[in-house]
Amino acid sequence: MTDLAAEPRQQLAAQLAEATCEALRQDLAQQERALLVVSGGSTPVPYFQALSRQELPWERVDVTLADERWVSETDAASNALLVRRHLLQDRAAAASFVSLTTDDETPEQGVEAVTRRIEALAWPASLVVLGMGGDGHTASLFPDSRELELGLTTDAPVLAARTPSQPQARISLSADRLHQARRHVLYITGDDKRSVLARALSGDDLRELPIRAFLSCPLAVYWAP
Numbered sequence: 001m002t003d004l005a006a007e008p009r010q011q012l013a014a015q016l017a018e019a020t021c022e023a024l025r026q027d028l029a030q031q032e033r034a035l036l037v038v039s040g041g042s043t044p045v046p047y048f049q050a051l052s053r054q055e056l057p058w059e060r061v062d063v064t065l066a067d068e069r070w071v072s073e074t075d076a077a078s079n080a081l082l083v084r085r086h087l088l089q090d091r092a093a094a095a096s097f098v099s100l101t102t103d104d105e106t107p108e109q110g111v112e113a114v115t116r117r118i119e120a121l122a123w124p125a126s127l128v129v130l131g132m133g134g135d136g137h138t139a140s141l142f143p144d145s146r147e148l149e150l151g152l153t154t155d156a157p158v159l160a161a162r163t164p165s166q167p168q169a170r171i172s173l174s175a176d177r178l179h180q181a182r183r184h185v186l187y188i189t190g191d192d193k194r195s196v197l198a199r200a201l202s203g204d205d206l207r208e209l210p211i212r213a214f215l216s217c218p219l220a221v222y223w224a225p
């Protein structure tokens, strides 16, 4: 059976990979290193694959995540595993990846070390590629997170987050740090997420749909059915 969603999603992934390269190339013409912040979850796989084949001076590119589940890098739920499997391949294998986890038991214990790692990167990031869940969360800024208010207001770059709806503890870049990037993309697929985005655009309560914190970045929306 033909998967009707596959082709537009592949095209979208190819377009976003091109736009990502353009952003990184522009910045690498002005500076020694450039930083790309990507999201995890299931959506970015075709984008990562398309990006991994692009020609770029990848050895001058750092890649990190907008957020991570506090699991080992071998766990199937690890966003780092996803990046290593699908993005840090082919030409992009030469990029440096900076993870958001440590060997500590909890993100609260690891957050200081991760903060030091994150601060050592070449900010502002060239591009932040945000994802969005069906509940309007982005990065690990979840509507039901105990730390949502903190994540939206702190000027610290990284925070630990506990979210009743999620099985794992999380670590996330803060809204402030994500805002500081030069360019912002929201990368989503499917009609459900399009409806969530439409809802987000028609209101202003950040606690209801945290993605609203990024709608005026400005945010380039990459969507396919």
Ligand SMILES: O=C1O[C@H](COP(=O)(O)O)[C@@H](O)[C@H](O)[C@H]1O
Binding pocket: 039, 040, 041, 042, 043, 044, 066, 067, 068, 069, 079, 130, 131, 132, 133, 134, 138, 139, 140
């Ligand atoms: O939990 C997460 O979910 C969002 C969206 O994921 P998707 O599977 O619906 O694409 C993602 O942006 C975030 O990085 C991830 O940790």
